[in-house]
Amino acid sequence: MSRYVKLLSALLVSAALASTLFATTAVAQESTEPSGELVVSLSSDPTSLFMPRTADRTASNTAWSLYDSLVWIDEDFEIVPALATSWEISEDGTEYTFQLREGVTFHNGEPFTAESVVATWETGMDPSNDYANVFEEAESVEIIDDHTVRITTPEPNATFLTRLATFWGMVPPEYIAEVGIDEFAQNPVGTGPFRFVSRTAGDRVVMEANPDYWDEGLPKVERLVYRVIPDASTRLAAIQTGEIDIANRLTFDQVSVLEGNDNVEVVTYLNDRAYYVGFKNIGNGEGSPIEDRNVRLALNYGLDRYGIIQAIFSGQAEPLPGFVVQGNLAYDEEMMQPFPYDPERAQELLAQAGYPDGFQIALSCPADGYVNINEVCLAIQRSLADIGVEINVDFRTTNSFWSEPRYGVTGPMYVDSWSSEIGEALPRLQGALVPGNYYNTWEDERIAELIQEIEQEVDRKARAQLYQEMHRLMTEDPPFIYLYQPMIFEATRANVEGYDPRPAEEYFLKTVSLEEE
Amino acid sequence: MIGFLSKRLAESVLLMIGVLILVFFMVRLTGDPVSLILPVNAPIEQREQFREAMGLNEPLVVQFREFMLGAVTGDLGESLRLRQPNLEIILERLPATIELALGALFFAVLVSVPLGLAGGMNPGSWADKLSRSVGLAGQSIPNYWLGMLFIVFFAVELRWLPSFGRDSFTSLILPAVALGFAGMGQLVRLTRSAVLEVRSSDFVRTARSKGLRRSRVSGKHVLPNVAIPLISVLGIQFTYLLGGSVYIEVVFAWPGLGSLLEGAVRDSDFPLIQAITIFISLFAISIHLLTDLLYGAIDPRLRHS
Numbered sequence: 001m002s003r004y005v006k007l008l009s010a011l012l013v014s015a016a017l018a019s020t021l022f023a024t025t026a027v028a029q030e031s032t033e034p035s036g037e038l039v040v041s042l043s044s045d046p047t048s049l050f051m052p053r054t055a056d057r058t059a060s061n062t063a064w065s066l067y068d069s070l071v072w073i074d075e076d077f078e079i080v081p082a083l084a085t086s087w088e089i090s091e092d093g094t095e096y097t098f099q100l101r102e103g104v105t106f107h108n109g110e111p112f113t114a115e116s117v118v119a120t121w122e123t124g125m126d127p128s129n130d131y132a133n134v135f136e137e138a139e140s141v142e143i144i145d146d147h148t149v150r151i152t153t154p155e156p157n158a159t160f161l162t163r164l165a166t167f168w169g170m171v172p173p174e175y176i177a178e179v180g181i182d183e184f185a186q187n188p189v190g191t192g193p194f195r196f197v198s199r200t201a202g203d204r205v206v207m208e209a210n211p212d213y214w215d216e217g218l219p220k221v222e223r224l225v226y227r228v229i230p231d232a233s234t235r236l237a238a239i240q241t242g243e244i245d246i247a248n249r250l251t252f253d254q255v256s257v258l259e260g261n262d263n264v265e266v267v268t269y270l271n272d273r274a275y276y277v278g279f280k281n282i283g284n285g286e287g288s289p290i291e292d293r294n295v296r297l298a299l300n301y302g303l304d305r306y307g308i309i310q311a312i313f314s315g316q317a318e319p320l321p322g323f324v325v326q327g328n329l330a331y332d333e334e335m336m337q338p339f340p341y342d343p344e345r346a347q348e349l350l351a352q353a354g355y356p357d358g359f360q361i362a363l364s365c366p367a368d369g370y371v372n373i374n375e376v377c378l379a380i381q382r383s384l385a386d387i388g389v390e391i392n393v394d395f396r397t398t399n400s401f402w403s404e405p406r407y408g409v410t411g412p413m414y415v416d417s418w419s420s421e422i423g424e425a426l427p428r429l430q431g432a433l434v435p436g437n438y439y440n441t442w443e444d445e446r447i448a449e450l451i452q453e454i455e456q457e458v459d460r461k462a463r464a465q466l467y468q469e470m471h472r473l474m475t476e477d478p479p480f481i482y483l484y485q486p487m488i489f490e491a492t493r494a495n496v497e498g499y500d501p502r503p504a505e506e507y508f509l510k511t512v513s514l515e516e517e
Numbered sequence: 518m519i520g521f522l523s524k525r526l527a528e529s530v531l532l533m534i535g536v537l538i539l540v541f542f543m544v545r546l547t548g549d550p551v552s553l554i555l556p557v558n559a560p561i562e563q564r565e566q567f568r569e570a571m572g573l574n575e576p577l578v579v580q581f582r583e584f585m586l587g588a589v590t591g592d593l594g595e596s597l598r599l600r601q602p603n604l605e606i607i608l609e610r611l612p613a614t615i616e617l618a619l620g621a622l623f624f625a626v627l628v629s630v631p632l633g634l635a636g637g638m639n640p641g642s643w644a645d646k647l648s649r650s651v652g653l654a655g656q657s658i659p660n661y662w663l664g665m666l667f668i669v670f671f672a673v674e675l676r677w678l679p680s681f682g683r684d685s686f687t688s689l690i691l692p693a694v695a696l697g698f699a700g701m702g703q704l705v706r707l708t709r710s711a712v713l714e715v716r717s718s719d720f721v722r723t724a725r726s727k728g729l730r731r732s733r734v735s736g737k738h739v740l741p742n743v744a745i746p747l748i749s750v751l752g753i754q755f756t757y758l759l760g761g762s763v764y765i766e767v768v769f770a771w772p773g774l775g776s777l778l779e780g781a782v783r784d785s786d787f788p789l790i791q792a793i794t795i796f797i798s799l800f801a802i803s804i805h806l807l808t809d810l811l812y813g814a815i816d817p818r819l820r821h822s
Contacts (some may be wrong), residue, residue: 045780047598055554055598127570128600130555133563182600201609202772202780203683229681229770230779237668237680399548399785405561418557431558438552438561 034209036514037223038496040246041235045202045228050185051169052129057421057505060166062205062226065509066107067169067190068214070098070117071161075500077329077423079161083112083170083191083214093156093458100147104214107195110172114143117151119173123181134167156456158463162422166506193219193510202228213510220498220513239264239491245514246499246507250489251371252316258491267490270318270326272503273419274428275370277303277363277380277481278411280441285412288361294353299481300339302346302387308379309484312372316489320482322471323432327503329424329460330467338482339475346387358388364410365393366401370417371486377415380481406441414441415483421504425467426454433479442479493517525809529802536798540791541584545577550785554598571597584791593792598784603792607774613683614773617766618758620693622751625701630747633708637743638735640713648705655702661764664695668768681770692769696762700754707750711743718742745816752808756801 046059051067054060070084084098104112124135137160142150153160169190176184188196193215194207205226209219227244229235236254239247242263255266277299279290289295309317319338324331350358365377374395381391396410407414416439418428429451435443450470457463474480492499495515501507551564551573559567568574572583587594593603628651636648671691672680679688715721716739724734759774766775774793781789 044783048600053600055556127566130559133556133558133560185600200772201606202613202776203770227682227770228772228776230767230776231770233665234668234681234768234770237673240673241676241680243680243682397547399550399553402552403549404552427558436561438559438564439557 034220034222036221037225038221038246038509038512038514039225039227039244040509041229041238041244041248042205042226043232043235043249044230046205046226047130048185049188049196049199049205050129050171050181051167052124052126052131052135053181053185055130061505061507063188064166064169064192065194065207065224066188066192066196067171068192069165069168069170070100071165073162073165073423075502079165082165089458093456094153096151096153096160097144098149098151100149101214102147104191105212106170106172106175106189106191107210108172108175108189110174110189112170112172112191113146114149115173116170117141117149117168118143119176120168120171121151123171123176123184124168126181128181131167134163137163156458158455158457159422159424159426162424166421194224204228215510219510221509224509236491239493242493245493245496246490246512247492248488248490248501248505248507250491252314252487252489255489255491263494264491265494265496267492267499267501268316269488269501270503271419271486271488271505272325272327272421272423273417273486274320274323274325275376275415275417275483275486276320277483278407278414278416278432278441279479280407280412280414281443282406282441283411284409285441288412289353289355289359290361290412292353293477294349295355296478296481298346298349298353298387299384299389300478301342301349302384302389303339303380303481303483304341304383305338305483306341307383308376312375312379313484313486316487317484318487320484322474322482323418323425323428323480324467324471325425325485327423328420328467330464330471332468335468336471343387350387350389355388358390360390360392361413362392362394362411364401364407364414365395366398366416367395369398369401373415376483380415402439405438407439411441419504421506423503424463425470426451429454429470444477444479446473447479522806522809525806529806532802533795533798537585537588537795540794541581544785544787544790547785549573550597550787553785588795593795594788596781596786596789596792598781598786598789603789606777606789607792607796610772610774610777613771614759614762614766614775616683616689617692617696617762617771617773618755620689621697621700621758621762622755624694624697625704625754626751629701629704630708633705634712634735634740634743636705637709637712637716638739645709648709652702652706652709655698655700655705657702658698660695660699661768663698664692664765664768667691667695683771688769692765692771695769696758696765700758703754704747704750707746708743711746712739715739715742741815745812748811748815749808752804752811756797756804759800760797 042058042062044058046062047053047055048059049063049066051063054063068083070082071079072082074080083101083104085101087096087098089096100114106112118141121135121138121141125132137153137157138151139154140152144150172189175189193210193213195210197206197208199205207224209222229238232250232254235247236250236257238244258264258266279285279296281291305319309315309319318326321336321338324336350356363377363380365373367374377393381393384391401410418431420427431437431439433442433447434440434451435448450466450473454463454466457466488505490501495517497513497515498511499507551568555564555567572580595602596606599606632648632651635644639645668680671678678691682688721734721738724738762773763775763779766773767779778793781793
């Protein structure tokens with residue numbers, strides 16, 4: 001673990017101590033007016049500032065400063081009130097009745113009411129939106145009275161509230177009806193901590209503090225400027241010169257340059273993303289050696305993931321135990337140990353499977369699709385050659401790699417990764433292991449049934465148990481070779497306080513403040 | 518002159534049609550944009566819906582017809598990712614790119630013409646040696662590398678200039694110099710060799726032997742004849758700067774067409790890639806035409822032929 005993480009945790013602990021010791025001072029500070037200009041870099045121009053069209057993390061992080069949803073997810077991934085003050089879930093887990101916060105207004109002065117929830121849902125489902133499917137998870141949105149609304153889902157949905165919290169940025173019904181989605185996306189209006197000032201395509205998005213924000217004491221900066229800087233080395237330069245206050249998506253080598261720079265603090269954390277080698281038991285994988293469980297176990301024992309992490313990532317990644325990764329619901333360090341590197345065991349298993357001399361197989365790789373992925377693919381080839389498995393690495397352009405359903409003719413083995421933005425493994429389980437899904441290549445009935453149970457288990461604790469059961473299943477009969485969980489490297493100016501990004505690279509700037517330099 | 522122009526015009530139209538065909542089919546060789554644009558977890562039905570909404574499930578011939586009809590009538594389509602008319606997006610970014618290209622050209626001319634003249638007029642002198650080294654350096658140093666070096670040196674170390682963006686005049690300096698560097702190299706060499714050639718021609722010798730002053734010979738007889746090849750190269754340079762600024766715009770986070778194109782390629786935003794390419798090609802072809810006209814104005818031999 002890097003010294004930055006230690007430093008960061010030490011800072012967090014002392015910050016927590018300080019905040020309890022000086023609780024009164026903190027309260028006094030909170031009531032002060034927002035001040036200063038916070039400049040944050042973006043690695044690409046946001047596709048849209050309308051939440052259902054924010055195609056990637058950069059866009060959703062930017063847009064979210066303008067909005068609120070009914071509920072919010074706190075740092076511990078608990079659902080807490082936001083624009084709804086309370087809610088009830090029906091016995092069968094399909095009806096959510098929300099009490100809405102009163103006296104909240106949109107940036108354009110429209111009052112926030114039950115109508116807004118309906119408008120948000122209806123405009124969210126527009127087929128031209130990237131995330132229309134998230135809004136389709138609700139079957140109906142009914143107005144009970146001005147400040148009570150009932151949302152129904154067709155069946156119990158474990159992650160409905162989580163998606164509600166991160167995608168349903170409430171929109172003002174009159175305004176959006178008047179101007180339409182396209183125009184709304186150009187001049188967005190929400191209830192959020194910041195209001196939209198201007199946008200220059202490819203260059204910047206400017207926002208200012210919402211003086212009427214319902215969450216008192218927030219936001220803490222007066223002006224928020226997002227600057228588009230596509231090149232990581234330019235972001236590195238700009239954080240050094242102080243032209244920006246927060247630089248994201250840097251590499252380990254780049255943040256190493258910042259060591260000893262008192263004006264800059266490095267932020268590192270584990271990303272909620274699992275890198276793996278996928279197998280196909282459909283299409284061209286049918287009848288191949290990997291259909292044998294012992295072969296898949298052998299490949300997991302026979303791959304030196306520890307060596308790969310050292311050699312290619314300078315040790316800055318964690319070996320992956322399974323699809324439940326560090327930081328996820330149900331993660332348990334003792335229970336979830338990655339496969340040890342044991343080439344002898346691997347060879348025994350191969351012999352048992354009837355391949356004492358190994359076999360030949362193709363591994364497809366999305367060339368330059370991820371950080372260092374080409375090197376990783378070649379390292380897999382070298383490492384598995386030691387147990388007699390001859391890998392033909394098949395590099396493909398990213399677009400052709402991800403274009404065809406179920407990876408088309410690639411494989412029968414391929415390298416890919418899957419992230420999750422909800423603090424649970426569910427999205428990657430669904431994406432990779434629900435038969436028939438676009439990127440599913442492994443069909444296992446037991447796994448598919450268990451995913452369905454998880455999807456419908458509304459109780460967190462019960463769901464955690466199901467995840468652990470899933471982990472056992474996916475270790476005994478692995479549908480993947482588990483590779484690694486990567487680290488994220490970012491940097492802030494030393495006077496930036498309260499910047500606390502989450503494992504899916506999400507950050508929320510309403511709590512960030514700027515100290516005097 | 519009219520014959521010359523109409524011939525050039527016809528050539529331009531043919532060239533443009535070629536560009537359209539190439540662009541349309543080449544972007545389609547790279548795969549399916551839907552998988553890069555929609556979220557990874559998007560269900561198959563949603564992908565189909567999206568494909569239909571964007572007209573991507575039509576047969577290629579139909580798509581091509583639509584595309585050509587649109588291009589001819591000035592309709593450049595809508596971006597898949599930004600959901601905005603492409604022309605609108607391009608026009609928003611165009612001023613930044615023109616500003617950068619003009620800045621680069623200004624720098625290139627400012628350095629290269631005096632240096633090339635000085636070198637060409639005094640072969641073997643220190644000015645000549647300098648002009649030859651600058652010419653070589655300009656043409657052999659890749660501009661994005663130079664850009665990064667500039668950022669580290671002038672922005673991070675010296676703090677003289679901003680490291681990125683388009684905020685004020687000072688933000689233009691580093692990207693313009695980095696972008697103009699290659700053009701400068703070419704222009705120095707060209708100016709120098711043109712001067713050398715003109716200097717040794719008969720009419721210069723005649724002018725000299727008539728007893729004209731050296732400065733008058735340079736100003737009246739040498740310069741105008743050096744200007745002819747220079748102008749045509751400047752035209753080419755300008756179009757090259759418009760289309761070739763992709764790296765520099767990305768390195769300096771310059772919000773112009775180059776960084777727009779880079780993003781569009783990364784996202785496989787077919788309509789936007791097509792639109793930018795068409796736009797830049799049209800621009801380039803028009804400038805070439807314009808250069809030919811200027812050429813005619815300067816060189817009476819062309820006007821009268």
